[in-house]
Amino acid sequence: MxxxxxxxxxxxxxxxxxxxxxxxxxxxxxxxxxxxxxxxxxxxxxxxxxxxxxxxxxxxxxxxxxxxxxxxxxSKMQDLIDDLSNLASGQLSIGASYTFGEYVLPHFVAKLQEQYPLIKPSITIGNTKEIAELVLRNQLDVGIIEGDFKNTQLSIDAFAEDRMFVVASSHHRLAQRDNEAEISELEKERWIVREIGSGTREAVEKVFHSMSISPNDIMEFGSTQLIKESVESGLGITLLSHLTIRKEISMGLLKVVQVKGTPFKRKFSIVLRTSFKTKALEVFINLLKEKYLIDDHIKMEGN
Incomplete structure (x- = not known):
């Protein structure tokens, strides 16, 4: 070095x-x-x-x-040389977009450590664009991103499906109705969304396009947790992954708004810069696919 x-x-x-x-x-x-x-x-x-x-x-x-x-x-070269011993060990730098990184990855890494204690993972959380860029610059061994991100210099492999719902405070008028919300009603609401570059923001834009709506009242926050807190307080409505709202739904703090065509679906993908994989990286990817890839159909656990 x-x-x-x-x-x-x-x-x-x-x-x-x-x-x-x-x-x-x-x-x-x-x-x-x-x-x-x-x-x-x-x-x-x-x-x-x-x-x-x-x-x-x-x-x-x-x-x-x-x-x-x-x-x-x-570092990657040294890890590949160390792998000649056939041991899954060494440093493994993992990047993930916020939804997967904050709500799924910690539990998965804990299980990885149980089976392969010699692997030393480090985790970086960012939006989809940021994680892809770090992988491209060889600052991460692997990235997990959301949405339909494309880059010809990266290998992008979808491995799981996420379900997304329109969410409001449990006291919001749309959340208390038994029937579906009208598209025109959604357009008039204040939407609280993630920043440009995040996979969740990409999903929101696609939903707006599919509904042919252009809400005038949009607030942009850089944190999923901040969005949830704001929606819970009645500031507006949002679109979030079911992975991020399970706790709040169970506690009655947030409620899914019934909307035709929901849940909206998107993919989680593994992002790599090179085809050369250390044993640690190979083990990580294989375990990830084994956990979420079922019968050749892309499904997220909990479907």
Missing amino acids: DQHLLVFVTVVENGNFSRAAEKLHMTQPAVSQYIQLLERSYGAKLLDRSNKYVRLNKAGEIVYYHAKEILGLY
Whole structure:
């Protein structure tokens, strides 16, 4: 592994030389020397320094972006070599979009650890676009995303189906009716939705298109939990996965609004950058597919 790049990335991510030195088990002068040699080799300053902090300049941003990708490839190469021992072990960096990452993945990883304690998983949560980008840059071994994301540089394999419902506060007038809500009624409601780039937002846009509606009152929040809290308080209605609302439905805090054509369905997909898989990654993907892929039909547990 390129020690100069490792030191540089550590300095950037820790914000100063002393914390980076502590993390790397090096002296601060040694860290400074590595940075100076790296800057000399590129013929450019990479960091703006003060007594309290270091910050990336334009050249530093370029080096940092590519250094993360290079270090990721080094790590992946080492894992593949270690796999020659045929043991499912080592680091496994997993990324997931919010719905799967926050409501499904933790339970699955716990079971993975029971069967393969030598695998050391780390989890990154982001929206679909963010997770795909991290996989593309080799900063994640695997991503799990929602919706119909497409990228020719990535392998995208659907493995499960999610069901989505229109949801309102249990006290909302639409939630208290036994009959289906009219499309015209839904269009007049305030919709609380996720940000552009998230799989849930993509699903909402598709639902609007399928209903031929364009609500004027839309509030955009970057957190599913915040959306649920806001809907529960009566601020508006939303579209969410059944995975995210089971607790609130059971407690009577939220209620599904009856809408023709529901539940709306979307796919969860596994995203990879390369066909080379470590034993740990292979085990993870196989277990995931075994859990959710049934009789060659894509179904989500609980259907």
